Amino acid sequence: MEITPMTTQKTPHSFITSACVLLCAGVISLAATAGAAPTDSDVLASLSSQGITKGITELAANSQTLADKAKQYCEQKDDASLAEAREAWKKAYISWCWLSPFKIGPMKEMQLYKRIGLWRSNDIIFKGITTSPDFKAMLKAPELRGFAASEWILFASEKPSAETACGHLVDVASEIAELSAQAQKEWGEKSSEFVNAGDGMPYMMESEAMSPVVAEALNTTETMLRDRIGLPSNFFKGEAKTELLEAYHSKTTGKGLQATLDGLKTVLDGGAPASILELLATKDGLVNKKNPKLAKAIRKNLDNIQKMLNKITAEKEPLAKQIADDPATMKKVYKKLQKLEEQLLELSLGLELDVKAGLEAQILRQE
Incomplete structure (x- = not known):
């Protein structure tokens, strides 16, 4: 049986046929990709990039802004700088809340929640430690620091001006920024261990x-x-x-x-x-x-x-x-x-x- 060679001349019909074949192959390929079940490794990579890395990066940036604005306010003590410090606090606090479910690894090891996230003291205690030098020894207690203390100083009174209050505000805001930056750095160093879990210590599986x-x-x-x-x-x-x-x-x-x-x-x-x-x-x-x-x-x-x-x-x-x-x-x-x-x-x-x-x-x- 004689086999007739294919002509190299393409008709409009052959162009349409070729396009259909390529399109169908692409659709099938996309459908297969879209329908593929994720692996554990895929999920860990996503949790790292879209969750932990994103969250700790935003917290570190917003916390540094809070530290800068708190210092600025305590130097200027005017309405405009107070408004900026208050807005910076809100952004940093919201970043902290978003990160809450991701406090693993360095965040857990550093006891980040205990050091900046406790919310246990009442207004009377905060007023005492920020208005009287007699309570200076209490200023290092974890429950009198972090977001709770900085919020009270910035929002509980019209314009915090006492030196004790401003000194404590700058101190705790700086600590929030420093700890957040440290957590960001340490996660950057350890995130590959999380993403590549199963390859060895500390995650064998x-x-x-x-x-x-x-x-x-x-x-x-x-x-x-x-x-x-x-x-x-x-x-x-x-x-x-x-x-x-x-x-x-x-x-x-x-x-x-x-x-x-x-x-x-x-x-x-x-x-x-x-x-x-x-x-x-x-x-x-x-x-x-x-x-x-x-x-x-x-x-x-x-x-x-x-x-x-x-x-x-x-x-x-x-x-x-x-x-x-x-x-x-x-x-x-x-x-x-x-x-x-x-x-x-x-x-x-x-x-x-x-x-x-x-x-x-x-x-x-x-x-």
């Missing part, structure tokens, strides 16, 4: 790197429930104690809650398709099967929490007044966060993560 992240997400959810909503609302059992709200004086509580939720959403689904939730939906473990139903339920719950927070933050009244006057909506947020906490525990089981071991490993590295 990918799950050993991912477990602390989920554990910290659980910690953050519990902190929101207990400290940021439960205690100030008196757990919805009596008269609200709104003075216990974080960022009460600056009226930044609602934005802080929103930033924390944004951080949680980034932990769980921020790197889609290389996200923890996508891993839950597509990965079979040694014992447990993939669970797309739970992944969908968590996404739905996060959406519901967001809608409720949208309603709260849209109000002109500060969150403190809303909790006191109309606690029903915040109680709904509380219930949904409780559900999220339960879902995170189920997620950790589904992905066969040992959140308890994750926390213990961080403590050991810290020691």
Whole structure:
């Protein structure tokens, strides 16, 4: 049988055919890529770049601005510099809230939360330490430093001018900046260990790197429930104690809650398709099967929490007044966060993560 050679002349039809073949191949290739399940390594890389690195970089930058503006105010003591210092505080605090679920590695080892994030003292104590030199010895106590102390000095009075107050403001703002910069530097040096988990110490398996992240997400959810909503609302059992709200004086509580939720959403689904939730939906473990139903339920719950927070933050009244006057909506947020906490525990089981071991490993590295 004679085989007729193909002509090199292309007809319009052959151009269309070739284009269709190339287009179809491209579509198939894209579909395969889009439908590919993420690996543990993909998720760790996403958590590092879109979560921890992004968060600690923003915190370091905003904290340095706070330190600069606090110093500027204490030198000038005018309304304009006070307004700038207050705005810088809000940005740094919101960055801190966003980073909350990512406080692993250097942040945990440095005890960053204890050193700059505690919120336990009341106005009487803050007034005492910032107005009288007699309480100078107390100024180094962790609960009288960090974001809580700097917020009180900047917002609790019209214009803080006492030397003790300004000295403490500059001191704690500088410490926040220095610790944030140190955490950023150390994470930059250690992030490759996290991303390449499974290649050796300190993470012999990918799950050993991912477990602390989920554990910290659980910690953050519990902190929101207990400290940021439960205690100030008196757990919805009596008269609200709104003075216990974080960022009460600056009226930044609602934005802080929103930033924390944004951080949680980034932990769980921020790197889609290389996200923890996508891993839950597509990965079979040694014992447990993939669970797309739970992944969908968590996404739905996060959406519901967001809608409720949208309603709260849209109000002109500060969150403190809303909790006191109309606690029903915040109680709904509380219930949904409780559900999220339960879902995170189920997620950790589904992905066969040992959140308890994750926390213990961080403590050991810290020691």
